[in-house]
Amino acid sequence: MSTKPAHVREMFGSIATRYDLANHVLSCGIDFYWRARVAEIVDAWHPRTIADLATGTGDLALAMQKKSPYAELTGVDFLPEMLELAQRKGVRRVVLADAMKLPFEDASFDCVTIGFGLRNLENYSTALNEMWRVLNTKGHLLVLEFSLPTNPIFRAVYRFYLHRCVPLLGSFLTQKKSAYDYLGDSIEEFPSGNGMCELMRKAGYISPTFEPLTGGIVTIYAATKP
Numbered sequence: 411m412s413t414k415p416a417h418v419r420e421m422f423g424s425i426a427t428r429y430d431l432a433n434h435v436l437s438c439g440i441d442f443y444w445r446a447r448v449a450e451i452v453d454a455w456h457p458r459t460i461a462d463l464a465t466g467t468g469d470l471a472l473a474m475q476k477k478s479p480y481a482e483l484t485g486v487d488f489l490p491e492m493l494e495l496a497q498r499k500g501v502r503r504v505v506l507a508d509a510m511k512l513p514f515e516d517a518s519f520d521c522v523t524i525g526f527g528l529r530n531l532e533n534y535s536t537a538l539n540e541m542w543r544v545l546n547t548k549g550h551l552l553v554l555e556f557s558l559p560t561n562p563i564f565r566a567v568y569r570f571y572l573h574r575c576v577p578l579l580g581s582f583l584t585q586k587k588s589a590y591d592y593l594g595d596s597i598e599e600f601p602s603g604n605g606m607c608e609l610m611r612k613a614g615y616i617s618p619t620f621e622p623l624t625g626g627i628v629t630i631y632a633a634t635k636p
């Protein structure tokens with residue numbers, strides 16, 4: 411049996427109170443732009459119901475809640491520490507649940523989003539299938555995830571920052587260096603670009619697309635349930 415879920419739970423639970431600060435510092439504040447771009451894309455779909463999986467402290471959920479106030483948004487996470495912070499910040503509805511086994515009926519949402527969470531799940535394909543299950547017909551899936559730049563020079567510089575600088579800065583900010591060693595390793599292992607789009611196709615989604623941001627250090631993937 412994989413130890414990944416327990417490891418991820420312990421790791422993120424231990425840094426919950428410093429999680430937002432670390433995100434903003436390590437991304438030099440660019441994370442605000444990434445979430446604003448997601449909120450803009452989701453709003454263009456005019457969803458009535460949104461599930462934001464691995465919502466964490468709710469930053470992405472809040473960006474979408476602000477951009478699409480007409481939608482009923484549910485923030486989902488398996489860490490009560492994170493959900494408590496999300497509620498304090500203004501996420502109106504939260505559910506404590508594992509993204510691999512969601513407590514929702516089939517076809518419950520017009521849109522499902524997951525920001526920086528898919529690579530932390532035990533099985534990407536199983537997770538995509540579960541998201542498919544809770545999506546309505548013609549519903550939209552959006553995945554925001556870290557990736558590696560395609561430009562070889564920028565890629566080399568970014569890898570140095572990711573593996574050498576981020577663990578040190580993360581340790582200083584959260585007192586948990588292992589969480590940021592894990593970050594770099596998980597980004598390296600995650601299928602990006604066309605690889606991720608192919609996983610979406612195999613799960614039954616149509617018209618998968620990917621949009622690299624900030625030189626490719628993050629990518630937005632979007633697809634539709636036919």
